[in-house]
Amino acid sequence: MxxxxxxxxxxxxxxxxxxxxxxxxxxxxxxxxxxxxxxxxxxxxxxxxxxxxxASGYWEGEWVCADCGYIYDRDDCGGLYFEQQKKGFVCPQCRGPRRRFAKKVGDKVGITQDGGDAGILLFSFLGFAATVAFGFWFSQQ
CATH class of the missing domain: 1.20.5 (Single alpha-helices involved in coiled-coils or other helix-helix interfaces)
Incomplete structure (x- = not known):
């Protein structure tokens, strides 16, 4: 019931x-x-x-952090355009340096201002090779 x-x-x-x-x-x-x-x-x-x-020469599109994908927002960053940020500016989300930001056009993100990661990859490979060589040399003695 x-x-x-x-x-x-x-x-x-x-x-x-x-x-x-x-x-x-x-x-x-x-x-x-x-x-x-x-x-x-x-x-x-x-x-x-x-x-x-x-008219003042600032990029009208979006700036994107190449490391974490954060989209630069003027309101969160003191009302300054990205180009007005000083050298010590870092990404608010991942603390990546200013040079790691790239221009976003449509669905594509351009190259970063530092020219890419070629130098970092080269020195990482050289360091790895040196470590392996030292390990091999040390094991032979």
Missing amino acids: MKVVALLLCLVAAAQAFVAAPAARLSVVSASSRLANARSGVARVQKSQLRMAE
């Missing part, structure tokens, strides 16, 4: 949810239209800021 009463209460609650849905949907639509209007206002402000940045 209790199971039947519980089932009926669930059915009544579900029916009331469907009856109240059109009014709730109306408020969601009006909220979404207000959000769309706010977004268009923000988009206009951002476009004007991008035009000003382009």
Whole structure:
């Protein structure tokens, strides 16, 4: 008997949810239209800021950290364009140096400002080879 009463209460609650849905949907639509209007206002402000940045010679696209993928955000970094950051600037997420940031164009990320990792890889290989050579020399004595 209790199971039947519980089932009926669930059915009544579900029916009331469907009856109240059109009014709730109306408020969601009006909220979404207000959000769309706010977004268009923000988009206009951002476009004007991008035009000003382009006129002043700053990159209007995104700067991406090649190490962790962090996208540079002016608001998080003191309101400065990336080009205005000083030599000691590091990635807020992974502490990578400024030279490891690259320009992002569409879905592609360009080369970093340090010219790549060729020097690091070369010296790592030379160090490994020297370690192996020393180990071989030491084991022969």
